[in-house]
Amino acid sequence: MNWALILFWTFALISVGSALLVVANTNPVRSALFLVVxxxxxxxxxxTLGAEFIGAVQIIVYAGAIMVLFLFVIMLLNLGAxxxxxxxxxxxxxxxxxMALVFLSLIGGVGAINSxxxxxSPRAAAFMQTGGTPEKIGASLFDPNLPWLFPFEITSFLLxxxxxxxxxLAKRKI
Amino acid sequence: xPPIPQHIGPIDIVPLIPYLSIxxxxxxxxxxxxxxxxxxxxxxxxxxxRIGPNRVGPRGLLQTIADGVKLFFKEDIEPAAVDKRIYxxxxxxxxxxxxxxxxxxxxxxxxxxxxxxxxxxxxxIVGNVSIGLLYVLALASLQVYGIVLAGWSSNxxxxxxxxxxxxAQIISYELAMSLALxxxxxxxxxxxxxxxxxxxxxxxxxxxxxxxxxxxxxxxxIYLVAMIAETNRAPFDLxxxxxxxxxxxxxxxxxxxxxxxxxxxxxxMLAVSGIATTLWFGxxxxxxxxxxxxxxxxxxxYIPGGIWFLFKMYVFFFGYVWLRATLPRLRYDALMNIGWKxxxxxxxxxxxCTAVWATFRMPEEVRPESGADRPxxxxxxxxxxxxxxxxxxxxxxxx
Numbered sequence: 001m002n003w004a005l006i007l008f009w010t011f012a013l014i015s016v017g018s019a020l021l022v023v024a025n026t027n028p029v030r031s032a033l034f035l036v037v038x039x040x041x042x043x044x045x046x047x048t049l050g051a052e053f054i055g056a057v058q059i060i061v062y063a064g065a066i067m068v069l070f071l072f073v074i075m076l077l078n079l080g081a082x083x084x085x086x087x088x089x090x091x092x093x094x095x096x097x098x099m100a101l102v103f104l105s106l107i108g109g110v111g112a113i114n115s116x117x118x119x120x121s122p123r124a125a126a127f128m129q130t131g132g133t134p135e136k137i138g139a140s141l142f143d144p145n146l147p148w149l150f151p152f153e154i155t156s157f158l159l160x161x162x163x164x165x166x167x168x169l170a171k172r173k174i
Numbered sequence: 175x176p177p178i179p180q181h182i183g184p185i186d187i188v189p190l191i192p193y194l195s196i197x198x199x200x201x202x203x204x205x206x207x208x209x210x211x212x213x214x215x216x217x218x219x220x221x222x223x224r225i226g227p228n229r230v231g232p233r234g235l236l237q238t239i240a241d242g243v244k245l246f247f248k249e250d251i252e253p254a255a256v257d258k259r260i261y262x263x264x265x266x267x268x269x270x271x272x273x274x275x276x277x278x279x280x281x282x283x284x285x286x287x288x289x290x291x292x293x294x295x296x297x298x299i300v301g302n303v304s305i306g307l308l309y310v311l312a313l314a315s316l317q318v319y320g321i322v323l324a325g326w327s328s329n330x331x332x333x334x335x336x337x338x339x340x341x342a343q344i345i346s347y348e349l350a351m352s353l354a355l356x357x358x359x360x361x362x363x364x365x366x367x368x369x370x371x372x373x374x375x376x377x378x379x380x381x382x383x384x385x386x387x388x389x390x391x392x393x394x395x396i397y398l399v400a401m402i403a404e405t406n407r408a409p410f411d412l413x414x415x416x417x418x419x420x421x422x423x424x425x426x427x428x429x430x431x432x433x434x435x436x437x438x439x440x441x442x443m444l445a446v447s448g449i450a451t452t453l454w455f456g457x458x459x460x461x462x463x464x465x466x467x468x469x470x471x472x473x474x475x476y477i478p479g480g481i482w483f484l485f486k487m488y489v490f491f492f493g494y495v496w497l498r499a500t501l502p503r504l505r506y507d508a509l510m511n512i513g514w515k516x517x518x519x520x521x522x523x524x525x526x527c528t529a530v531w532a533t534f535r536m537p538e539e540v541r542p543e544s545g546a547d548r549p550x551x552x553x554x555x556x557x558x559x560x561x562x563x564x565x566x567x568x569x570x571x572x573x
Binding site for chain 1: 257260303304305308309311312314315316318319322323326334337338341342344345348364365
C-alpha cells in the first residue's frame with residue numbers, strides 16, 4: 001500500500017460521500033457546501049493526475065465563482081424551512097433504474113479503458129504524456145498542427161454569444 | 175548575504191527549505207497580526223491628529239496583546255437559532271485560505287554554498303509549482319465563503335445583508351483583479367511565481383509595474399484597487415458598514431471567533447500584498463542591481479531578499495491604512511459602477527494592449543539574461559517541494 005493509493009482512496013471516499021450528501025441534504029445551503037467540497041476533491045484528483053492547470057481552474061471557476069453565485073441565489077431566494085423542500089411529487093422507481101443503468105455503464109466504460117480492453121486514442125495518450133502545466137496546455141491549444149485550435153476559438157465565440165444573450169434577456173432597455 | 179554551507183553538521187539544508195518556509199510563513203502571519211493592528215491604530219491616530227494607544231506598554235505597543243488576552247477570556251456567545259455547524263465553520267473558512275495562500279509566494283532568497291563549491295541562490299518557497307499564481311487566485315476566490323456563510327448562519331438580517339454584499343463585491347472585483355493578474359502573466363511569460371520574480375531582475379525599471387510603456391502601471395493600479403475591494407477594507411468595507419449594518423457579517427460573533435475573522439482579514443491583506451509585491455514589484459529583489467556601483471555591493475549584499483519583500487509588503491499595508499484614514503466609504507451603487515463599468519473595461523483594454531505589446535516586443539526582452547545580477551544563475555532550479563504529487567521541478571518552458 002503506497003501513499004498515493006491511500007491518498008486516492010481517502011479522497012475518493014470524501015468525494016462520493018459529499019456527492020451523496022449534496023442530494024440527501026434537505027437544507028439547500030448545506031447541499032451547496034457539499035457540492036463545493038466535491039469540486040474541491042475533484043481538483044485534488046486533477047492535481048494527483050498531473051493536470052495542475054485543470055485542477056486550479058476547477059477551483060477558480062467552479063468552487064470560487066459558480067458556487068458563490070449559487071449560494072448567493074439560494075440566500076436571496078430565502079427558500080424557507082428545509083421541511084418545505086421535501087419532495088413534492090413522487091417519481092417512482094423507473095427513472096432511478098434508468099439512471100442507475102446509465103451510471104453503471106459509465107463506470108464499466110471507464111473500467112474497460114483502464115484495464116486495456118479499449119485502447120486510448122494515440123493523440124490522447126500523447127497528450128497524457130506531456131502533462132498539464134499551463135505552458136503545455138497553452139502550447140497545445142494554439143498549435144496549428146493539433147486539432148484543438150478551432151474548437152477552442154469556437155468555444156470562446158459561443159461564450160461571447162452567451163454573454164451578449166444574457167444581457168439582452170436581462171435588460172429590456174440597453 | 176554570505177552563503178550558508180549546504181550541510182550544517184549532518185543536516186542537508188536544501189530539502190529542508192519548504193519545511194522552513196512553512197514554519198516561517200505560519201509563524202510570521204500569526205505573530206505579526208498584533209503588530210499590524212498596532213501600526214494601523216497608531217498611523218490612523220497620527221493622521222487624524224489624535225493620540226492613539228499610549229497606555230499599555232511603550233507607545234501602546236502591548237495594547238493589541240491585551241486585546242488578544244481579553245478576546246480569549248470573553249464569553250463565547252452563541253445566539254439563538256443559528257445554524258450551529260456553519261456558524262462555527264465560517265471563521266475557520268476565512269482563516270485557512272488566507273494562511274494557505276502564502277504557499278506559492280517566494281518570499282525570500284537564500285544563498286547556499288553547495289558541497290561541490292558552487293554558490294546557488296534558491297528561493298524560499300513552500301511549493302515551487304507551475305501554477306503558482308493560479309493557486310493563489312483559487313484560494314483568494316475561496317475567501318468569500320467564510321464571510322457569506324457567517325452572514326447566513328448568524329440568523330440576523332444585518333449579518334445576511336453584509337454577507338450578500340460581500341459576495342457581490344468579491345465576484346465583481348475578482349474579474350478586474352484576474353484580468354490585471356493575466357496582464358502581469360503576459361508581461362513575465364510565466365505563471366510560476368519564482369520565474370515571475372526572476373524575470374524582473376536587474377533594477378526597478380525591469381519590474382512589471384514599469385513595463386510596456388505604462389500598461390504595467392495601469393494594470394498595477396487596477397490590481398491594487400481590486401485587492402482592497404477583495405479584502406473588504408476601507409473604502410470598500412461595505413460588508414461591515416457600521417453605520418448601516420451594525421458590524422455586517424460578524425455582528426453575532428464574539429470572543430475568539432471574532433478574533434479569527436480579524437486575523438483572517440489581516441492574513442488575507444498580507445497575502446494579496448505579497449502577490450502585488452511578487453507580480454509587480456520584483457518580489458524579493460532589491461530595486462537597484464547589485465553591480466551598478468562598486469559601493470553598492472558592500473551595502474546591498476548584506477540586505478537579504480526577505481527584508482526587501484517585507485519592506486515592499488509593509489508599503490502596501492501602509493497604503494491600506496492610509497486609504498482607511500483618508501477616504502469615506504463608497505455607496506453601494508458607486509461600488510458596483512466602478513467595478514463593472516470602469517475597472518472591468520479598462521482592464522480588458524489593458525490586457526488587449528499588453529497582448530499586442532507582448533507579441534511585438536523583441537525576443538531579447540522576454541528574458542533578460544544579463545547574467546551577473548541575476549540572483550539565480552542556474553535556470554534549472556532543483557525541486558524545492560517535498561516530493562509531493564505535483565511535479566514541482568518542471569517550472570519552465572525551458573525543457
